[in-house]
Amino acid sequence: MNIVSTLDRLHAGLRRIAPRHEISLIAASTLARLERSGPQRLSDLHDPEGVSQPAMTQLITRLERDGLATRGSDPADGRAVRVAVTDAGRAAVARRRGAHAEGVARAFRQLSAEERAIILTAVPALDRLSELLRTPD
Amino acid sequence: MNIVSTLDRLHAGLRRIAPRHEISLIAASTLARLERSGPQRLSDLHDPEGVSQPAMTQLITRLERDGLATRGSDPADGRAVRVAVTDAGRAAVARRRGAHAEGVARAFRQLSAEERAIILTAVPALDRLSELLRTPD
DNA sequence: TGGATTACATAAGCACGTGATATGACTTCC
DNA sequence: GGAAGTCATATCACGTGCTTATGTAATCCA
Numbered sequence: 001m002n003i004v005s006t007l008d009r010l011h012a013g014l015r016r017i018a019p020r021h022e023i024s025l026i027a028a029s030t031l032a033r034l035e036r037s038g039p040q041r042l043s044d045l046h047d048p049e050g051v052s053q054p055a056m057t058q059l060i061t062r063l064e065r066d067g068l069a070t071r072g073s074d075p076a077d078g079r080a081v082r083v084a085v086t087d088a089g090r091a092a093v094a095r096r097r098g099a100h101a102e103g104v105a106r107a108f109r110q111l112s113a114e115e116r117a118i119i120l121t122a123v124p125a126l127d128r129l130s131e132l133l134r135t136p137d
Numbered sequence: 138m139n140i141v142s143t144l145d146r147l148h149a150g151l152r153r154i155a156p157r158h159e160i161s162l163i164a165a166s167t168l169a170r171l172e173r174s175g176p177q178r179l180s181d182l183h184d185p186e187g188v189s190q191p192a193m194t195q196l197i198t199r200l201e202r203d204g205l206a207t208r209g210s211d212p213a214d215g216r217a218v219r220v221a222v223t224d225a226g227r228a229a230v231a232r233r234r235g236a237h238a239e240g241v242a243r244a245f246r247q248l249s250a251e252e253r254a255i256i257l258t259a260v261p262a263l264d265r266l267s268e269l270l271r272t273p274d
Numbered sequence: 275t276g277g278a279t280t281a282c283a284t285a286a287g288c289a290c291g292t293g294a295t296a297t298g299a300c301t302t303c304c
Numbered sequence: 305g306g307a308a309g310t311c312a313t314a315t316c317a318c319g320t321g322c323t324t325a326t327g328t329a330a331t332c333c334a
Contacts, residue, residue, distance in 0.1 A: 002260060003241060003245070003256070003257065003260060004234065004237055004238045004241050006260050006263050006264055006267070007147075007151055007241060008162065008165075008166075008237070009264060009267040009268075010144075010147065010151070010263055010266070010267045010270075011148065011151045011152075011162060012162060012166060012187070012267070012271070013266070013267035013268070013269075013270030013271050014144055014147075014148045014270065015148075015162070015187075016187045016270060016271055017270055020323085024289070024290080025145065025148060025149060025152070026289095026290075026291095027289095028145075029145075029149060041312080041313095042312070042313065043311085043312060043313080050149070050152075050153045051290085051291070051292095052291075052292065052293080053312080053313070053314090054291085054292075054293085054294095054313090054314075054315080054316095055290070055291055055292075056313095057313060057314060057315085058289090058290075058291085058314095058315095059289090059290080061314095062288095062289075062290090077299080077300075077311095077312080078298080078299050078300075078312095079298070079299045079300065079311065079312040079313065080299095080311095080312060080313080081312080081313065097141065100141055100145070101141045103270070104140060104141050104144060104270075106269075107266055107269035107270045108140070108266070108269075110269050111262065111265060111266060111269070114262075115261075115262040115265055115266075116262075118258060118259050118262045119140065119259055119262050119263065119266065120140065121255060121258075121259070122255050122256055122258070122259035122263075123139060123140060123143050124252075125248065125252040125253075125255045125256050126143050126147055126256065126259075127143055127146060128248060128252055129147070129150070129244055129245070129248060129252075129256065130143070130146040130147045130149070130150035131146075131150070132150075132243075132244035132245075132247050132248070133147075133150030133151065133153060133154055133240070133241075133244045134149070134150050134153055157291095157292085161320075161321080163320095163321075163322095164320095178281080178282095179281075179282065180280085180281060180282080188321085188322070188323095189322075189323065189324085190281080190282070190283095191282090191283075191284080191285095191322085191323080191324085191325095192321070192322055192323075193282095194282065194283060194284085195283095195284095195320090195321075195322085196320095196321080198283090199319095199320075199321090214280095214281080214330080214331075215281095215329080215330050215331075216280065216281040216282065216329070216330045216331070217280095217281060217282080217330095218281080218282065
């Protein structure tokens with residue numbers, strides 16, 4: 001399948017876009033989820049984000065240290081931790097999105113109008129593919 | 138730009154495909170380059186792979202330890218190191234490609250024929266995009 | 275020949291991931 | 305209602321992969 005190499009190359013390219021001074025993909029993805037769906041328990045975060053529970057604990061520890069998220073207690077369950085995004089967290093997500101958009105836009109501008117159109121046409125299908133990649137059926 | 142979120146989601150999805158017991162993207166990419174272009178000096182590897190020289194030194198050290206690559210000396214330059222891929226390295230690349238292909242194929246099968254067609258049509262444009270992402274003009 | 279440059283290695287440190295295990299809180303069941 | 309089990313989270317030990325700063329040779333050149 002030729003598509004495999006294409007996705008690998010895309011993966012490598014996207015890794016390179018990652019602006020060194022912005023938050024990571026996993027950090028942004030988790031904060032965006034908290035922004036979108038409100039405070040979540042740790043155990044409700046690690047699975048959708050596709051990482052182990054210890055990995056999520058550690059990520060939240062880093063986010064908390066950097067003031068991007070907070071740990072709160074769940075009144076209904078003493079074991080649980082309610083994670084929430086802070087204003088600084090929301091700002092960090094927006095900043096990353098902006099930096100990322102700039103990197104993509106720079107590459108995009110160098111494509112032909114036709115190439116751009118083809119890619120934009122494929123966006124819904126690519127989104128579906130991403131979702132399917134996420135769920136190991 | 139909607140495309141930014143799409144690429145982020147794709148990036149996250151591709152990260153999740155990565156089979157736990159196969160070599161990493163950077164290892165595979167470097168070994169594939171050695172396979173494609175023959176033995177290379179360390180300094181000729183780190184830049185195209187988009188990592189620092191120490192990162193490449195460390196990668197080659199791990200690859201050498203695992204028997205996937207070898208360090209040889211350059212008769213013409215006593216400072217240089219000639220890195221070559223071994224048969225085991227070639228096998229590891231092939232194995233990873235296979236595992237990766239399987240993951241992609243599984244997702245692909247769940248797409249509609251139309252979605253598949255749209256994505257395949259976009260492959261050349263996506264390759265161009267990947268290449269442009271790689272070069273920070 | 276001796277100082278600058280080049281190629282690579284080393285060191286210290288951080289992000290991110292894993293599996294195994296500890297700890298404390300809820301639940302269940304006799 | 306208390307022992308036993310389960311659940312949520314944390315901690316530990318470890319590995320990869322990345323960075324910047326710096327060390328150490330070998331080569332180049334004025």
